[in-house]
Structures are given as structure tokens and as C-alpha cells.
Amino acid sequence: MFDAVLIRPIINLLLVLYKFLGQETIVAVTVVTLLLRLALTPLQLKQQKTTKRQQELQPRLAELQKKYKKDEREKLAQEQMKLYKEAGVNPLGGCLSLIIQLPLMIGLYQAIIRVLASTPLQLLALPRDIYGWIPSLSTLIPLKSQFLWLDLALPDPFYILPILVVISSWYYQKLLTPPTTDPQSAAMSKQMMIMMPLMTGFFSATYASGLAVYFLISNLVGILQYFLFRSHYVVQPAGGESKGEKDTPPRAGRKAVNKAVSKG
Amino acid sequence: MSIWRNLADRLGSARFTAKPLRVVVLFAALLLLVGCGGGLRHESWPGLIAVGDTLYVANLEHVQALSAETGKVYWSYPSEDERAARPFYSTPVLAEDVGENGVLLVAGFSDRTVYALALGASPAERPDELWRFAEAGGQYVGTGTVASGLFLIGNGDGKVYALNIEDGSKAWEFATDDRVWATPVVVDDTVYVASLDHTLYALELQTGTEQWRVDVDGSVAMTPVLAGRDLWFGDFSSKLYQVDTQSGTISWTFEAENWLWATPVLDGSVLYFADVGGKVYALDIERRELVWDAPVVVDDAVRGRPALNGDGSLLFVAGYEKGAVYAIDTTTGTLRQSWGSPLENPGRLPSDLVTGDQRLYTLPILVSARVQAFSLAAGELIWSSPQGD
Numbered sequence: 001m002f003d004a005v006l007i008r009p010i011i012n013l014l015l016v017l018y019k020f021l022g023q024e025t026i027v028a029v030t031v032v033t034l035l036l037r038l039a040l041t042p043l044q045l046k047q048q049k050t051t052k053r054q055q056e057l058q059p060r061l062a063e064l065q066k067k068y069k070k071d072e073r074e075k076l077a078q079e080q081m082k083l084y085k086e087a088g089v090n091p092l093g094g095c096l097s098l099i100i101q102l103p104l105m106i107g108l109y110q111a112i113i114r115v116l117a118s119t120p121l122q123l124l125a126l127p128r129d130i131y132g133w134i135p136s137l138s139t140l141i142p143l144k145s146q147f148l149w150l151d152l153a154l155p156d157p158f159y160i161l162p163i164l165v166v167i168s169s170w171y172y173q174k175l176l177t178p179p180t181t182d183p184q185s186a187a188m189s190k191q192m193m194i195m196m197p198l199m200t201g202f203f204s205a206t207y208a209s210g211l212a213v214y215f216l217i218s219n220l221v222g223i224l225q226y227f228l229f230r231s232h233y234v235v236q237p238a239g240g241e242s243k244g245e246k247d248t249p250p251r252a253g254r255k256a257v258n259k260a261v262s263k264g
Numbered sequence: 265m266s267i268w269r270n271l272a273d274r275l276g277s278a279r280f281t282a283k284p285l286r287v288v289v290l291f292a293a294l295l296l297l298v299g300c301g302g303g304l305r306h307e308s309w310p311g312l313i314a315v316g317d318t319l320y321v322a323n324l325e326h327v328q329a330l331s332a333e334t335g336k337v338y339w340s341y342p343s344e345d346e347r348a349a350r351p352f353y354s355t356p357v358l359a360e361d362v363g364e365n366g367v368l369l370v371a372g373f374s375d376r377t378v379y380a381l382a383l384g385a386s387p388a389e390r391p392d393e394l395w396r397f398a399e400a401g402g403q404y405v406g407t408g409t410v411a412s413g414l415f416l417i418g419n420g421d422g423k424v425y426a427l428n429i430e431d432g433s434k435a436w437e438f439a440t441d442d443r444v445w446a447t448p449v450v451v452d453d454t455v456y457v458a459s460l461d462h463t464l465y466a467l468e469l470q471t472g473t474e475q476w477r478v479d480v481d482g483s484v485a486m487t488p489v490l491a492g493r494d495l496w497f498g499d500f501s502s503k504l505y506q507v508d509t510q511s512g513t514i515s516w517t518f519e520a521e522n523w524l525w526a527t528p529v530l531d532g533s534v535l536y537f538a539d540v541g542g543k544v545y546a547l548d549i550e551r552r553e554l555v556w557d558a559p560v561v562v563d564d565a566v567r568g569r570p571a572l573n574g575d576g577s578l579l580f581v582a583g584y585e586k587g588a589v590y591a592i593d594t595t596t597g598t599l600r601q602s603w604g605s606p607l608e609n610p611g612r613l614p615s616d617l618v619t620g621d622q623r624l625y626t627l628p629i630l631v632s633a634r635v636q637a638f639s640l641a642a643g644e645l646i647w648s649s650p651q652g653d
Contacts, residue, residue, distance in 0.1 A: 119307075119308075119373075120309070120353060120405050120445065120485075121307055121308065121309065121614060121629075124525075124540065124565060124567055124584065124614060125565075127522055127523045127540045127541065127565070128541070128565070136481075136501070138482060138500050138501055138502065138523060139462075139481050139482045139483075139500065139501045141482075141483060141500050141523075142442075142443075142460060142483060144442075
């Protein structure tokens with residue numbers, strides 16, 4: 001099911017692009033990554049907006065937590081939900097966009113791995129993924145995987161690409177990390193800033209470098225998106241506006257927050 | 265990687281507060297993305313030849329000699345405790361006329377090395393390593409062939425190497441534009457090499473000088489079969505070609521339904537071949553007509569070369585994914601029977617099937633019992649190796 005709906009279409013898209021873009025695998029992978037990132041941009045921005053608004057509510061939530069003692073957890077939960085509701089924020093908002101994005105990402109990863117087929121055994125699984133009704137796609141197999149010093153079907157022998165992936169992942173994580181006064185959130189952010197680049201770097205160094213190309217392009221597009229749609233990302237710290245950021249939470253939401261806190 | 269960041273945030277907002285657990289979940293998610301299919305990365309398709317009562321098998325990291333009767337392992341090369349990342353795709357080849365007892369030649373995939381082993385006086389005697397050739401730039405997938413004191417083998421660097429079997433020195437090399445996975449075919453003084461660059465080359469055996477070449481539509485991983493003065497081979501564009509070796513031209517083509525990879529079997533004037541979609545064809549190459557009205561469908565991918573029984577009445581085809589062997593009546597084109605391994609996990613069957621002395625040998629992968637011997641008549645498992653599985 002997942003194969004038929006996602007992976008196969010992406011594999012065939014990769015092959016069609018490969019065919020018409022000079023039979024360069026790296027170009028096909030780059031274009032598919034860009035297309036997918038562009039297609040996901042509205043969802044990501046919506047998700048980012050929700051995240052940002054949740055972050056903006058954090059100081060108020062912290063105040064509520066201070067107000068209610070441990071034995072008043074039910075009341076605290078009620079007030080938190082009320083705060084979310086009146087501020088127009090769904091605490092699980094953005095989950096839908098994640099649910100849509102995650103399979104697409106998995107589909108792209110898997111399509112790249114399958115189409116690059118680093119061993120003959122992996123190549124053997126490819127024929128069933130190729131649409132027979134698109135003429136002559138099978139004549140393209142196996143794809144030419146050489147690009148500069150890289151064989152895109154194999155890990156980068158000089159670790160240049162994994163290093164670029166680690167650097168770009170770290171920088172992207174840094175951009176995405178909102179300022180926070182909550183020690184727990186700060187610790188988690190720090191953890192993410194270290195773990196995510198290391199993990200993507202590890203996979204880039206271990207698997208086909210075509211996958212590392214995907215990671216790198218994806219990070220670069222993400223960084224570009226950040227600067228193009230900065231207002232969706234930058235969160236106002238408690239008690240003031242962020243540097244260079246004029247965006248404010250919706251008035252109704254802010255009023256609701258104040259009301260909820262003063263009631264408590 | 266905002267998706268991961270947001271995933272972590274969601275987990276956080278859902279009071280999923282155990283930090284190490286969050287990291288583990290993220291790691292598992294990434295592993296899920298890239299990990300599928302990873303099990304095959306360290307596998308290969310093993311290769312087997314039967315020489316008298318001895319089987320020589322190249323399998324994962326080792327070449328082994330086994331008793332055809334019992335499956336007992338005589339020796340392993342290198343020794344069992346050495347586990348270099350080598351897996352063999354290449355089937356061993358025996359140069360019987362070289363040395364006192366013959367030389368076994370086999371090439372590793374990841375280590376890009378050809379090994380020549382001088383066999384002992386008895387099958388149980390451990391062989392001595394005669395030489396190694398490690399100058400190729402790519403991985404060895406195809407099997408080599410022996411002719412006129414030369415070992416000819418294609419490589420992932422696009423070259424065909426001709427090595428002197430006596431000492432492993434390179435006699436010549438010839439470069440194609442892509443990987444060479446098919447076994448070179450020698451006829452008289454000419455060697456025919458099929459490449460993934462969509463070309464069949466005819467080269468002079470002693471010098472490697474190109475005589476002619478034929479361009480086809482797809483990559484050729486299938487080893488050509490000689491019938492009379494024609495070579496028959498298929499490609500990834502699903503076409504089967506008849507090439508006249510005298511003129512170096514395509515005489516005729518036949519369109520199958522899927523990629524052609526498994527080496528065909530020729531019996532008289534009938535060529536049996538299977539596509540990777542699981543369709544099995546019987547083609548009368550003299551009349552250029554299908555013997556059966558329609559291909560037999562085995563409902564599985566086919567990569568390994570089929571095999572015939574002694575009198576040619578049954579054709580055995582290995583289904584790759586289900587790990588089953590299908591017996592097809594060669595006269596009527598009907599499926600007589602199919603059998604799988606009685607072992608709990610049948611594994612997969614990408615390798616060529618080998619028949620001999622009323623037995624059929626299979627080489628399943630992703631299982632511990634890597635060599636299995638069946639009775640041709642009943643399809644019963646006689647032994648498996650390593651023994652005890």
C-alpha cells in the first residue's frame with residue numbers, strides 16, 4: 001500500500017526527471033527534493049505557526065503551573081485547555097501536517113535508496129517499482145551514480161558530504177530553536193541541536209551518498225525557507241519582542257491569556 | 265530537518281518527558297526511514313559448481329568445498345574465523361588443466377579481488393592460495409570464464425580483465441562504458457562481453473582488441489548463450505536478441521514482459537528463459553516461435569538461471585522472493601509442482617540452480633542453511649549446509 005501510493009510514484013518521478021535532465025542522478029534527486037519541499041511548504045509553515053503560538057503561550061502556561069499546586073492538576077489541566085481554546089491554539093495542532101509530511105519523507109528516502117540500488121540484490125527489487133506504461137524507463141537502469149568523487153549509491157569515502165550535512169543540520173536546528181526561559185525546554189533544545197546533526201551525519205556516512213544529498217538539499221531549502229518566511233518561525237520571548245521581529249500574537253489570544261491568568 | 269524538531273516538540277507537549285526516550289524514538293524513526301532493505305546490503309547471491317562428487321561454493325565471506333553426497337564441509341577459504349566483508353556474487357570457476365590438480369578461481373564483491381586457489385590431490389585437502397589480483401577499481405558481480413590459460417572476468421569499473429591463470433599477471437584489459445556483470449563467453453578466438461552500457465562487444469581472445477560491437481536498448485546483465493553461430497541474450501528493456509557472431513549484427517528480437525536477467529538454458533533448439541516478473545518462456549530458436557502458447561507464470565521474481573533435469577522433461581525455476589522451486593513440464597508448459605524448503609524460513613533464491621546426479625542444489629540467502637540439496641524426483645530435502653539446520 002505504502003509502496004504503491006508513495007514510493008513507486010516517487011521512484012518513477014525520479015526516473016522521468018533523470019531521463020529528461022541529462023541523465024544525471026544528482027540532478028534528479030535534487031529536483032525531486034526541491035519539489036517535495038516546495039509542496040510541503042504550506043503545511044510546514046502552518047505547522048510552524050502553530051508551534052510558534054504554542055511557544056508564545058509558554059510563559060502564561062508556566063504562570064498557570066505556578067498558581068496551581070500538585071493536588072490541583074485537574075484544575076490546572078482545565079485552565080490550560082481553556083487558555084489554548086481561547087487563544088485559538090490546538091495543543092495537538094500541527095499533528096495533521098506531521099502525519100502528512102512524515103510518510104512523504106519516508107517515501108522519498110526509500111525511493112532514493114531503491115533507485116540507486118547499491119548492490120545487484122537491491123537492484124533486483126526495482127523492476128516491480130517501475131511503471132510499464134511510461135515508455136523506456138527500464139532502459140535507464142542502472143542509473144549513472146558517479147558525480148565528482150562520489151558514487152551516489154555508496155557512502156562518501158572522504159566524508160565530505162556527511163560533514164556538510166552535520167554543519168547544515170546544526171545550523172538549521174539552531175535557527176529553529178526558539179528562545180526559552182524554561183530550563184527543561186532549553187535542555188531539550190540543546191540536546192536536539194547536538195543529536196539531530198549527529199544522527200543525520202551518521203546516516204549520511206553509512207548509507208548511499210544520494211541520501212546525504214537529500215539531507216543536504218533539504219537542510220539548505222529549510223534554511224532558505226526560514227529566511228524567506230521568518231515571521232512564521234521567530235518566537236517572541238516572554239516580556240518582549242524578539243530581535244528584528246514585529247509579529248505579535250493575535251489580540252484575541254493575548255486577551256484570553258491575560259484573562260485566564262488573572263482568573264486563576 | 266524541521267520535521268524532526270517538530271516531532272520532538274509534539275512528543276514534548278504530549279508530556280512525553282523522558283528525554284532519553286525521545287532521542288531513542290527519533291533515532292528509531294530515522295532508522296526506519298533508511299533501514300529498510302538494509303539486510304540485503306551484506307548479502308549476495310552465492311554460486312556453486314559441481315565437479316564430480318565435490319561442490320565448490322562461494323558464499324558470503326568464504327569459498328567452501330562440500331561433499332555432494334552428504335553436504336559435509338571439507339574446507340573453507342579463508343578459514344571460518346576470518347570474516348572480511350567480501351560477499352561473493354561471483355561463482356567459482358575451475359581451471360582443470362592448470363597446476364597438478366586444477367586451480368579454483370573466484371572473485372570477491374566488496375574486496376574487489378580475484379583469488380586463485382591451487383586445489384589439493386583430494387577434495388578434502390585444503391587448497392593453497394596461488395595468487396591474488398586486486399588491481400580492479402570496482403566490485404566483481406559476474407562470474408569469470410577460463411580459456412587458453414586465461415581467466416576472463418568483468419568488473420564494476422567497466423573493464424574486462426584477462427589474467428594469466430599461472431601467475432595472476434594481467435594479459436590485457438578492455439574498458440566498456442559501464443559495469444560488466446555478465447560472464448564473458450569464449451568461442452574459438454573471440455570473447456564476447458555484455459555490459460551494462462547497453463552493448464555486446466566481440467574481442468580478440470589473446471589481445472583484447474575489439475572486433476565489433478552491437479548496441480542494444482537496455483543494460484545487459486544476462487550471460488549470452490551460444491547456439492550455432494548466434495548468441496542469444498536479453499536486457500533490462502525486456503528484449504531478447506539474436507546476434508550473428510560472424511557479422512556482428514542483430515538478426516532478430518523477441519519482446520518479453522519484464523527485465524531479462526537470468527541466464528537462459530538451451531536444450532536442442534529450445535531456449536528456456538525467464539523474466540524478473542516471473543514469466544517463463546520456451547522459444548524454438550530455429551523457428552523463432554514460442555513452444556508454449558503463453559509463458560508459464562511462477563508468480564515470483566526470477567534471477568537465477570533455471571536448470572533442466574536429466575532427460576530435459578522438467579525445467580526447474582527458482583522464485584526469488586518466496587524461496588520456492590517450480591518444476592515446469594517442458595512439453596506442455598504446465599506447472600507440475602512447486603516446493604519450498606521444509607526449513608522454517610525458506611529464505612530467498614537469487615542464485616543459479618544447479619542439477620547433478622538426480623539432485624537439485626539451491627543456495628538460499630537470508631537463512632543459516634546456505635546450501636540445500638533436494639532429490640530431483642520428489643523435491644525432498646536430502647541435506648543442508650551448515651549441517652544441523
